[in-house]
Amino acid sequence: MDYKKMVAETLAPALTDVLSAEEIYQKIERPKDTAKGDYAFPAFTLAKIFKKAPQQIAADLAEKIDASKFDKVEVAGPYLNFFLDKAAFSAEILGNVLTQGADYGQNQNGNGGNVPIDMSSPNIAKPISMGHLRSTVIGNSIAEILKKNGYKPIKDNHLGDWGTQFGKLITAYLKWGNEEDVKKDPISYLVQYYVKFHKEDVEHPELDDEAREWFKKLEDGDQQAHELWSWFRDESLKAFNAIYDKLGVKFDTYNGEAFYNDKMQAVIDELKDKGLLKESQGAQVVNLDKYDLNPALILKSDGASLYITRDIATAVYRENTYHPAMNLYVVGSEQMYYFKQLKAVLTEMGLPSAKDLHHIPFGLITVNGKKLSTRSGRIILLDEVLDDAIEMAQKQIAAKNPDLANKDQVAKQVGVGAIIFGDLKNERMNSIDFNLEEQLKFEGETGPYVQYAHARAESILRKASDVEVPTADAKISDPEAWDTIKALADFPDTVVEALKEFEPSDIAKYSIRLAKSFNKYYAHSKILADDAEKPARIALVKSVSTVLKESLRLLGVEAPDEM
Ligand code: ARG
Structure with missing residues (x-):
């Protein structure tokens, strides 16, 4: 029921x-303070029409309406403040939650439309960065929120697995x-080789020629080059x-960048056919003056393709494969300008x-306070942050609930959940x-706090x-x-x-409010007291448990039954 209606x-x-x-x-408002009612009508907005004092208008309206x-x-x-019939309202809401269970809140607004989400997308042979982690976690939650709104998300990891490097x-x-x-340790060794290459090529520029040759071989499908790359x-x-x-x-x-190698020529042909490619100092660009953007460089003067060339091919592929209702890219804000250019080129096409x-x-x-970044070829590994969180959760559980049966599993759910929620x-x-200790507290606006309310x-x-x-009833x-x-x-x-603004924080804040x-x-209140309203109160508790768990699920956070 729409109560505002x-x-x-x-x-x-x-x-x-x-x-x-x-x-x-x-015009109807929802007062923040429930003491002012559940809905309020601002009578002063009618002062001009009625040519009366707002208080008088409110009083007249109160006289005229059927408030039963x-x-x-x-x-x-x-104001005219409306207080809902609590008994009827609770019966309806709890009835909805309990009959629908985890489906409560599901809508079909998306009509089953496909939504590719480009997310995580780290670069091969490089450490995954905190930005990639945020993309992973935000993208994963948006995918769940999309499903809850009736869309069909397709989570695509657009790996950086191609290029002269x-x-x-x-x-x-x-x-x-x-x-x-x-x-033994792929990322850190591969990074070391790469770093060494850049040191050595200062004095031995012939290394660059060798590298160019290897990339050419790779592009031409040379077996050894391809085997190494694929390994x-x-x-x-x-x-x-x-x-x-x-x-x-x-x-x-x-489907990383390499997946589009054999799909690029068609895109370049299409750009040419549509008269969009212009020569500029030997390179091929798309002019974006009309969008107030710099030209997009599509082909270098040696004919090599670029990041954007592969992204155009990606967008075309997604269009033809999924006929998407929306096309989402969860990528750090440093690529804002780049995505404006990409969108502009695709619009032109x-x-x-x-x-x-x-x-x-x-x-x-x-x-x-520390940036998660490369530290002399190594990184403060994300893995380590996750392990630290799990260890901290283990300690908390050992202190709070030493007899818990599946301690290790719960510690993992709490530790990892704290990071995602944080x-x-x-x-x-x-x-x-991000302060790990803060985010692992069972009090405050944290993942463990919401998980604990669910466990309670x-x-x-x-x-x-x-x-x-x-x-x-x-x-x-x-x-x-x-x-x-x-x-x-x-x-x-x-x-x-939450879907309107692609904002998982709406769900997280909501879960804190409910908890x-x-x-x-x-x-x-004495929830377990043996009186006539006890079954209704238990229905309320069950509804809370259901909706907390579902909110956490939309964030990608698990909800243990005990902790
Ligand atoms: N691999 C890129 C990076 O680490 C992110 C790719 C984002 N996705 C895309 N379709 N451009 O910066």
């Missing part, structure tokens, strides 16, 4: 000649490399996958999905300094396992429960809102 319909007969039902609906569907309707200065890497490996080392790729992927596994993130496709191409950027993140609770464009709800349910949970009159019930009612709208209100309720 109910308020509008209640007011409509008293305002027939003045406002349409739609206009009334638009509400607990009460109050005049408060220039592979000529350098092959040259370096053949000179200084060793198979055992690469197998570097496999080893790097193994290292990346270990991190994805820990994070619990899966991809639908790993007349690619239908260029219209709904969205670059979803995000801010920088540091961990305990990232996603921030609006994505904000830069964050589950524990109550275990204690009340004899109660038959009603799915209809669960009427709760206790005012202490009101904030929780209203939070439950807001979940479906939050799912819609907080539930904890307050738990502290003030």
Whole structure:
């Protein structure tokens, strides 16, 4: 039931000649403070029309309307405040949650449309950066939010697995490399070779010629070159996958840049046919003056393709393969300008999905004040941050709940969950300094706090396992429960809102709100008391557990039943 509509319909007969039902609906507000009612109508907006004091207008309206569907309707200065019928409202909301279960909040707005999400996309033979991690975690959550809105997400890891750097890497490996080392610790050795190459080529510029030759061979399908490239790729992927596994993130496709090698010529031909390619100092560019952007360089003077050339081929491929409803790229904000150019080129080409191409950027993140970056060829490994978090969670659990059965599994869920949640609770464009200790606290706006509220709800349910949970008519009159019930009612709208701005933080903030209100309720009310409302209260607890778990799931965070 749309309660705002109910308020509008209640007011409509008293305002027939003045406002349409739609206009009334638009004016209705939702007071932040529940003491001011659940909905409020600002009567002062009618002062000009009625030529009366706003207080008087509010009082007149209160006289005229039929308020029988509400607990009460109050005049408060220039406002008319509506208080919903708590018992009826709770029965309806709890009924919805309990009959729909994890499907509560699901809508079909997306009509099953395909949405490729370009996410994570680290570069082969290089360490995965904090930016790639944010992209992984944000992209994964947006994929879940898309599904909840009736879309079909396709999570694509657009690996950086092509480019002249592979000529350098092959040259370096053949000179200084060793198979055992690469197998042992692929990323750090491959990075070392690459770093060494750049040191040596200062004095031995002939190395560059060699590298160019190897890249040419690679492009021409030379067997040795291809085998080495593919081995570097496999080893790097193994290292990346270990991190994805820990994070619990899966991809639908790993179509990296190399995947588009044989799809590029068609794109270049198309650009030529459409008269979009212009020569500029021997290179081929697309002019973007009309978009107030610099020209996009498509082919270098030696005919080599670039990052953007591969991205154009990617977009064309996605168009033809998926006929996407939207095209999403979760990539750091340093590529903002680049994605404007990409979108402009695709628009010039007349690619239908260029219209709904969205670059979803995000801010920088540091961990305990430190940038996660290359440190003399090594990095402060993401893996280590995750392991630290798990270890901290282990300690907390050992102190709080030493008898817990599956301690290690829960520690992993809590540790990893804390990292994911600590990232996603921030609006994505904000830069964050990530404090591991802060994010692992069971108090405050953290993942463990929300997980703990869920575990608490589950524990109550275990204690009340004899109660038959009603799915209809669960009427709760206790005012202490009101904030929780209203939070439950807001979940479906939050799912819609979060997608509008591609903002997982909406879901994270929502889960904190629901957890907080539930904890307050738990502290003030005797949920397990044996009285007539007990089954309704258990229905409330079960609804809270369901929606908390579902909110966390949308973020990619697990919800253990005990912790
Ligand atoms: N590999 C790139 C990087 O690490 C990110 C790729 C983003 N996706 C894309 N389609 N351009 O910067």
